Amino acid sequence: MIEAPDLSFAALAPLLLVLGAACAGVLVEAFVPRHVRHPVQVALALVGTVGALVATLLLAGEEDQVTAGGALAVDGAALFLQATIAGLGALSILLFAERGLDPARSAFVTSAAVPAGSPRDRELMVDTRVQTEVYPLAGFAIGGMMLFVAANDLLVMFVALEVLSLPLYLISGMARRRRLLSQEAAFKYFLLGAFASAFFLYGLALVYGATGSVRLSDIREAGVDGGGGVLLVLGLGLLIVGLLFKASVAPFHTWTPDVYQGAPTPVTAFMAACTKVAAFGAILRLLYVAFGTAEWTWRPLVYAVAIVSMVVGAVLGLTQTDLKRMLAYSSVAHAGFLLTGVLGLGAGGEGSGLAATMIYLLVYGLTTVGVFAVLTLVRDGDGEASHLSQWAGLAARSPLTAAVMALFLLALAGIPLTAGFTGKFAVFRAAIEQGAWPLVVVALLASAVAAFFYLRVIVLMYFSEPVADGPTVGVPGVPTTVVLAITATATVALGVLPGAVLDLAGQAARFVG
């Protein structure tokens, strides 16, 4: 006779909402007639994500708990990150739902199964039928991410990892334009992702072998009384590798540029923003809940990886000519900055590192979604005009677009009075509090280098003369407009008066288990 594990449905509500909506979406695909499918799917997905957001906010008051038989830790950090993911997810869904920009009314291929370039594909090119599987898929991915950051148990973490990854592999291959690139992106992402999760899994196994459990708290106990030794350390190493891959930290970043460039831009936005949040949520939890007491083992490692990531991202970004690719490298650099925040969390979790990292994730996510949203507006014959040269003199043609873009770029560069500065300041402060000032100096120099390529875009948009037959700036439909409005407003608000959100993060910054 087995007693049923305790399940606090309240605490699970956000997850259930998102995943439920995703499942419902599958049914919709099956039963709802095609012509109404798109609105229904969008509505469903939004209900799921926004509902989840609201649910997390309602839960914010509750005290932390470990539920689902200890598999899930619903604590402040988890809720904050879940809220972030849900919110950014909702914004991404809106980007998916944009139908005003592409002449064929959608950024996604009508039928992914049809070979690219085949006659049938060419027919479908101009067909205005839209494909709606992306919404449930995205829903599952979001659910996986939210599960990821709440996982209190390596196995759940692994399952969540796969749940979030598999849909991403698929939807990154579903671009309507430039399908070859899109498919290649999906292909690379999938192979490398599987490779990485194999490492994660092997790490899991070793840790299990070393400690006899995969429960984070148990691992910590085992770590405290020095059980495991080599096995435990190796396991830790492999787990970290798996997570750093998802967080696209150098040297595990190699997939990032290719996938970001190839995937449909809304999906890139989704990946760049949400996956980062989820991955770092998991990293924080793993390092501080499971290995918090043995932090002296991994601190030097993270230190080194952070430097490598910042330098590689900043330097490689310098010579990129494709905007999406450039932003990919910038995300690698930002992963490095985030790691400085991770280091800002002292032994036993004191220090402001957790709050700082969460703020940075929120800020970075918003800005990234925004910047990719702008990217979707500037188009030429076949899809987004993402080559830098095409952006020359954009300010003259469309001042507003250029202004918003400039705002996001300045935020990414971390200029004061934008959200980016708040985030940078928070993580650097946390790191210096832990005495990691050399790392911070490196980070600052790296961000100076990175600033150069952000500036280059501004220079092109504002100070260069417009190119002949340049791209057209599409008029965004309601969804994109909403996204841009929200992200831009948030970028400014979080830059000028971040007090409230900082408080929120400060209160939420705690782990259980």
Add this chain to the structure above:
Amino acid sequence: MPAEGLLAASWLLIALPLAGAAVLLLGGRRTDRWGHLLGTATVVAAFVLAVACTVQLAGLEERSADVELFTFISSGQLDVTAGLLYDPLSAIFALLITGVGSLIHVYSIGYMAHDPARRRFFAYLNLFVAAMLLLVLGNSFVALYVGWEGVGLASYLLIAFWYTRPAAATAAKKAFIMNRVGDVGLAIAIFVMFAQLGTTSYAGVFGSVGTLAGGTITAIGLLLLLGACGKSGQFPLQAWLPDAMEGPTPVSALIHAATMVTAGVYLIARSAPIYDLTPTARAVVLAIGALTLLIGAIAGCAYDDIKKVLAYSTVSQIGYMFLAVGLGPAGYVAGLAHLLAHGFFKAGLFLGAGSVMHAMNDGVDMRRFGALWRKLPVTFGTFGLGYLALIGFPFLSGYFTKDAIIEAALDRDDVWGWVLGGVAVLGAGLTAFYMTRLMLMTFFGRARWEDGVHPHESPSVMTAPMVVLAVGSVFSGALLVSVFPLSGWLEPVFGEPAEAAHVVAPALIGLVVTVVMLLGVLAAWLFVGRREVPVTAPARVSPVTRAARNALYADAVNESLFMRPGQWLTRALVWLDNRGVDGAVNGLAAGLGGTSSRLARTQTGFVRSYALGMLGGAVLVAGALLAVTSG
């Protein structure tokens, strides 16, 4: 003691010409019609006021009056009050400046009559007078410095008055720069005074200078001397003065003969309490005076440009004054007397030269003059008197003042005394030579005029001042030395004149000097007067002459020592800044770019190489962790 009555209003001396300058400069073309009259009026008014002030000053028992105006700069320890000191020394200078100034203003009315920019000219002249008066009336070294640079500016503006001529513009710049070199010395001297004594006012400095170490005093003395040399065209900073003749002739008369260039003498005389404590500095003053005296005289012998000759004569005469003030108490009065006399006759000579040029369509080459005495009687007369006064013809002013200097030199009663005295006498001979040469080439001999030149006497507005100055140059010497002895007037400043122990009888000295002078005249007659003066200067001449023509290569030295190296240095630094400093930064940027594109090559696009990278990374991570944990 604080001033009452007119003396309290002595600031008007400066304010009047300054106001004139302001009105003329800001008034613009509106004031063209009467501008010159206003300009002259202000200076004449200043002269009247100066006379009145001096009279009142003579009445006071301890002849000195302070005029506190306002706090100029006050911060921390430093407290500079803008104030005037009206004492016998500043009084004689005020009289000289305003008096000669007035005459030259009047003269200029005629001389500049046809110049479209006459108003501007008078504005600058007024500006000069104001600055010069500030220089001599100021009651602190800072005030002096302000006036010092002010006259520098005025001189710059006036030399470059005809700025469309590159020569004029360049000469003006040269004058300003070389003066600035001197000013640095003056400025640092002031810094030292403040650092050591905490004050810059004459009273404060002279009151406590005795407390300083000898070395410091000497340093101050030498720094002040550097300033004096710059302003007075003394060695090694003499090269700018002859070039300054590019300015209109009245300017040469007022600024570069009578007043501004004597500011150095004023500075040293004013700083007597300092120099009295430092024989070393004083010895340097003597050396410079003697050396410049000769340089000027020698160069004067070779030039054919009438104004250049007079300019070098000025250099040489100021050399006399330096020599005099370098002698200390014995020489101050003599030097100042010579200064005043020189103010008269040299101004007169320049105005005469101006009148000649006026007659000769602005030609300055004496080889194209000759036989002008009949055409320009008044000019010839006044010029001749000035000439006699300058060469020290018995019982004209130069005779008295120059002899007094030589006496003072000999009265040292040591080897140096004899050397200096000898130099002075030799200088007198040279002076006689080049001035006689000038006279002969200009007024006598055959007319060698260029075609289309029809000499005519200048208008009376020009000749009148010349007459006045001529009279002054005849009598001033006698007046200053014997009738109203300057020594008595200046007693409050330099103290009781020591009873001179006449090593050599003054009469004998007078005789010797006169003989030497006559020899000079004779030589000039032999070289120039007897023969026909070639219209173009003979090319094949003795090295001495060539050296003299090049003013003993002063410009060459400056050029090779300062200008050229400076230009090289500048070019080198420009290169360094662009290639080196800026290049380093741009190089860094380029380096980053190169690294970037090279690193980008590792992003091959092949999944398998990515996987390899990840595997390598994983191995590194695991290895690192193991390394850390295993110690």
Add this chain to the structure above:
Amino acid sequence: MTPAYYLVLAAILFTIGAVGVLVRRNAIVVFMCVELMLNAVNLTLITFARTTGTVDGQIMALFVMVVAAAEVVVGLAIIMSIYRTRRSASVDDANLLKY
């Protein structure tokens, strides 16, 4: 016989899989190598389940299988689509995206 042998074997299998990913060109084979790695992990898990005397490991192995199956579905779909477009399953042909 001690569990060490199983662990070593699993480690060897894992390495073989990893190396396979690096050396093989055919996408299917590369994917199989990944599966091999997963199964090596399964072996490890089960071994540890024995050593620790719990069943967790075996349950986890089941989880892994399920996940692997899901991965196969997704993976094959992607590989198929790209194969049908390019008429080639070589991983090296897909390198339009680089630098």
Add this chain to the structure above:
Amino acid sequence: MSASLYLVAMIVIPAIGAAAVAALPRERGLLAKQVTLGVSLVVLLLAVLATAAFDVDGDRFQLTTSVSWIPDFGAEFALGVDGIALVMLLLIGVLVPLVVTASWHEADAGPRPTRVFFAWLLLLEAMMVGVFVATDVLLFYVFFEAMLVPMYFLIGSFGGPRRQYAAVKFFLYSLVGGLIMLAAVIGLYVVSTSQLGEGTFAFDALRQLDIDPEVQKLLFLGFFVAFAIKAPLVPFHTWLPDSGAEAPIGGAVLLVGVLDKVGTFGFLRYCLPLFPDASRFFAPFVLVLAVVGILYAALLAMGQTDMKRLVSYTSISHFGFIALGIFAFTTEAGTGAVLYMVNHGLATGLLFIVVGMLIGRGGSRQIGDYGGVAAKAPLLAGAFLVAGLASLALPGTNSFVSEFLVLIGSFPERPVFTIVATVGIILAALYILLMYQRTMHGPPRGVLLQQDPAEPLSGTGTGTGTGTGTGGATAASATATATRPAAPGTLRVLDLSRRELAVVAPLIALIIGLGVYPQPLLDLIEPAVSATISDLGGTDR
């Protein structure tokens, strides 16, 4: 309006004005100019009112406002002025309206809308005010960095041919400095956390900290590098000639006139009081940089052929004097240095404006393209001369007072450095007079000569009509022989217009007025400076 709100208003009003101007329709360029001018005049009025409300013998910081801003970081929106900041506010208040007037037609020619130029100008003014009145270090930093953005766009959008390069260079240089400073700012915060329990950025609180000397050195360097790049001191200077040369005149004036003063202001406000030991430790090195900079930049200025570059280099030389005055650690020198900041803003501002007017007529920045301008444009030449004389610190102009104070104040402490620096005044005379002679003196020649069909000259009409070629010839021959100048009539250049006079006249008046009677400003400045010096000595136990 209560006095304490003056400062807030001085930030808010121009900011709002900027938004308003930016929101105007494209064709309302004139209205944009008028609004900008009006707003900047309001700011000037506020600055004057603030000065009136300032009590010289009162507390160190007055007109203070403080609102909690980011409690989580312990940052406050705290404003306040001491004498130093106050005179800088006055400088801003005076310069901006003049710059607006001087740039009246600056943006009309270009492809970009006029209103944008003036909107950026106003935003820049708001940021500049903020940076001087902030008494919270984080707030200061925020303004310090945010200030870059408007200037970046001013240079990049309205600058000269190489504006892109210049803009990016300007931005990156300042950004690098700022980021290094950010590390120090955070470090300071952490120190305050450890000493005061909870972290703060309040300047007065931070001044009380007793920081370990070694830490001080690190933090000092963090701040110093940022300020040395801004100021700029050699060898961090190479961005300025490019920016100064490429920026539009208005931008250039505010760049060297005010923006760069933030560097020297920072030395005085932050480096010295917060890190006294480190300041004393590093003073010799800074002084070497300063003195080397004076001579080095002066020589470089002589080597320039581009007038705007030349003026930029002269500024670098002058910043050397300011740094010398600050790091001599005497009240006289410090007061002189602050006064120098103001005077340099006026003098170099005028120089830039006049050079800009000349360039506006000739269309070229090369000195060699001009000559004999004085003959046709006496007012322009006169203004140029006054500006130049002020720049070479001639007595009677304001710069003399400050330079004299700096030198005489530094001499007792640092005689050798001072003597070397004093040599700089010769070089100053050289570079100014060389430029003046080449452009204004000599026979008429260059792009303004009529016979070469120069491109249509912006804002200028045509000179006198006939026989120009022969005129030039006669002029040349005349200069060869006669000693009277030939009537120069061969340049086509109009003298200053009424608008231009309205710009130049106030500056000249200020230059001469402050040259004769500087005491009022000195009275404002001195208490703050001596307080700073005592901070420096106060911790000397």
